[in-house]
Amino acid sequence: MVDFHSHILPGIDDGSQNVEESLQMLDMLAFQGAKKVVATPHFMATETAPQEFFIKRQNSYNQLKEKLSENHPEIILGAEVLYYSGISRMQELSSFCIDGTQLLLLEMPTKKWNDYIVREVLELNCTGDITVVLAHIERYLPFMEEGVLERLVENDVLMQVNANFFLRFATRHKAIKMLKNDYIQLIGSDCHDIKYRPPRLDEAYKVIKNRMGEAFVGYFQERSERFLEGLM
Numbered sequence: 001m002v003d004f005h006s007h008i009l010p011g012i013d014d015g016s017q018n019v020e021e022s023l024q025m026l027d028m029l030a031f032q033g034a035k036k037v038v039a040t041p042h043f044m045a046t047e048t049a050p051q052e053f054f055i056k057r058q059n060s061y062n063q064l065k066e067k068l069s070e071n072h073p074e075i076i077l078g079a080e081v082l083y084y085s086g087i088s089r090m091q092e093l094s095s096f097c098i099d100g101t102q103l104l105l106l107e108m109p110t111k112k113w114n115d116y117i118v119r120e121v122l123e124l125n126c127t128g129d130i131t132v133v134l135a136h137i138e139r140y141l142p143f144m145e146e147g148v149l150e151r152l153v154e155n156d157v158l159m160q161v162n163a164n165f166f167l168r169f170a171t172r173h174k175a176i177k178m179l180k181n182d183y184i185q186l187i188g189s190d191c192h193d194i195k196y197r198p199p200r201l202d203e204a205y206k207v208i209k210n211r212m213g214e215a216f217v218g219y220f221q222e223r224s225e226r227f228l229e230g231l232m
Contacts (some may be wrong), residue, residue: 002224003029003201004160005036005135005188008075009060013042017157024194032202036228037073038098038188040080040105040135046163050092053079064126074119076100076228080135081106088120094129099117101230102131105160112143118151133158134180136190137183138165138175153183158227160186163204179220186224 006013006029010023016022023225029037039061043053068075078098083106087093097104104124109117125132134140134152137159139149153159162186165175178184189199209217 001032001034001036001201001205001221002186002228003034003073003189003191003199004133004186004224005040005162005190006037007039007041007190008017008037008064009039009041009057012056012060015041016126017193019067020213021194023067023072024193025199026075028194029073029189029191029199029201030071032089032199034073034199034201036076036225038076038078038105038228040078040098040188042082042107043079043096044082045084045087054095078103078105080105080107083109083117083121083179085116085120088124088127093124094115094127097130097174098228101228102129103133103158103227104130105133105135105199108140108143110139113140113148118148121157122155125155131158133160133186135160135198136162136165136188138162138171139157140149149183153194157226158185159183160188162188162190163200164190166204166207167200172207176208179208179212186227 004136007013008025010016010019010022016025017223041057076099079096081096121132134157147160165171189201191197191199205217
């Protein structure tokens with residue numbers, strides 16, 4: 001099992017506040033069966049220079065790495081990059097991809113998407129060195145015009161959803177429907193702490209298993225691994 005979206009690194013954003021909390025979150029993920037966790041701290045170009053972000057991320061990871069045991073999931077460094085108008089012209093953008101991949105986790109605006117936004121996402125996805133992954137896509141559905149989601153998926157933009165999308169009664173049916181129609185490729189916990197936003201990946205996969213069957217869960221998790229290996 002891969003957690004494709006987490007704020008597991010200590011003291012770098014609004015996620016884990018210290019190494020001890022990070023270790024508790026990793027213990028929870030290990031118990032749930034996660035073998036790999038993508039660490040995706042927030043990056044906002046209007047607030048932090050890229051090199052400053054990379055230094056902070058590495059320092060945070062180094063602090064945590066000293067305390068990791070062989071029982072903890074493997075941590076893969078990435079980022080949750082906040083979209084802004086003109087992001088496609090950012091020279092360092094490919095450096096924010098998940099390590100060893102071309103996957104860029106992009107956080108979108110929570111306002112009505114105009115055609116420029118959609119075109120820029122598609123443009124980013126066609127550069128050749130970036131595959132866009134839209135973070136927690138369920139949050140943006142109200143801001144999309146009809147047909148936009150389909151257009152993005154048809155052009156190979158990947159969709160990540162949070163585990164809670166499958167756990168809330170009000171959204172569970174929608175989540176399963178999107179999964180059946182292959183509008184979801186990746187699942188993340190988006191965990192921030194151990195109390196208010198803990199990792200709940202195992203609960204989400206239990207819902208999926210009950211609705212879609214064990215064979216589908218196996219296929220989906222194997223495909224997730226292949227995305228990390230650059231085989232999709």
